Amino acid sequence: MGKSCCQTPETDPSVHNNPRWRLILWIALIANAVMFVVEIVAGVAADSRALQADALDFFGDAANYAISLGVAGMALAWRAKAALFKAATMLAFGLWVIGYAVYGLAVGSSPEPQTMGLIGTLALLVNAAVALLLFRYREGDANMRSVWICSRNDALGNIAVLAAALGVFGTGQAWPDLLVAGIMAGLAIWGSSEVFTQARRELAHG
Numbered sequence: 001m002g003k004s005c006c007q008t009p010e011t012d013p014s015v016h017n018n019p020r021w022r023l024i025l026w027i028a029l030i031a032n033a034v035m036f037v038v039e040i041v042a043g044v045a046a047d048s049r050a051l052q053a054d055a056l057d058f059f060g061d062a063a064n065y066a067i068s069l070g071v072a073g074m075a076l077a078w079r080a081k082a083a084l085f086k087a088a089t090m091l092a093f094g095l096w097v098i099g100y101a102v103y104g105l106a107v108g109s110s111p112e113p114q115t116m117g118l119i120g121t122l123a124l125l126v127n128a129a130v131a132l133l134l135f136r137y138r139e140g141d142a143n144m145r146s147v148w149i150c151s152r153n154d155a156l157g158n159i160a161v162l163a164a165a166l167g168v169f170g171t172g173q174a175w176p177d178l179l180v181a182g183i184m185a186g187l188a189i190w191g192s193s194e195v196f197t198q199a200r201r202e203l204a205h206g
Contacts, residue, residue: 021137022069024130024133024134024137025065025068025069025147026065026069027130027133028061028065028130028133028134028147028151029062029065029066029069031126031129031130032058032059032061032062032065032126032130033058033059033062035055035058035122035123035126036055036056036058036059036062038055038119038122038123039051039052039054039055039058039119039123040052040055040056040059042055042115042118042119043055043119045112045115046111046112046115046116046119047109047110047111047112048109048111048112048115048116048164048177049100049101049104049109049111049177049178049181050111050116050160050161050164050177050178050180050181050184051111051115051116051119051120051161052100053097053100053101053181053184053185054120054123054154054157054158054161054184056093056096056097057093057153057154057157057184057188058123058154060089060090060093060150061150061151061154063089064086064089064147064150065147067082067085067086068082068144068147070082079202080199080200080202080203081199081203083145083195083198083199083202084195084196084199084200084203086150086195087192087193087195087196087199088192088196090150090188090189090191090192090195091188091189091192091196093185093188094184094185094186094187094188094189094192095185095189096185097181097182097184097185097188098182098185100181101178101179101181101182101185104174104177104178104181105175105178108174109174109177109178110174111164111168111174111177113165113166113168113169114165114169116161116162116164116165116168116177117162117165117166117169119161120158120161120162120164120165121158121162123154123158123161124155124158124159124161124162127151127154127155127157127158128155130151130154131148131151131152131154131155134147134148134151135148145194145195145198149191149194149195150191152191153184153187153188153191156187157180157183157184157187160180160183160184161180163176163180164176164177164179164180167179167180
């Protein structure tokens, strides 16, 4: 096999200073910041927990891309420490969304499916484009992998938001919106565990 499961490949530091990698991070950062504003406004207007959760995910990802730019070119140990911080933010996001979905279930909500569908489609297009740009870096160190996982989870989350919009439209009830918010929380927690595991291995080898 080309790569043992017990080994942690150290990405060439020059990759992190590669102009293409840094440009992609800047594109991802700006796209996520813009979509945070769009989705948080639309989520509040549509009373959609799934859209609001996705908006906060965009905000968290924009911050993560900024951190990745900050540690680009540093030693593996520093990049791994940055990845640990990002894993913690992904976990916090997941736990917050679970709590918010439970709150919505308790107090009730009336999500507007048309707005959910329109904004969800826009978010999917943005995240799919970013994920395609980052695809070649998905097997890098924990810092690079965390960026890829964020984008992958975002695209999956957007598909789930569209499914929630269809569910709300078809049933006339709020539970599909709350269910998707819970699924997005699960994706965040799962992604954080992947990044945390790899970052710990890199710290041990660094």
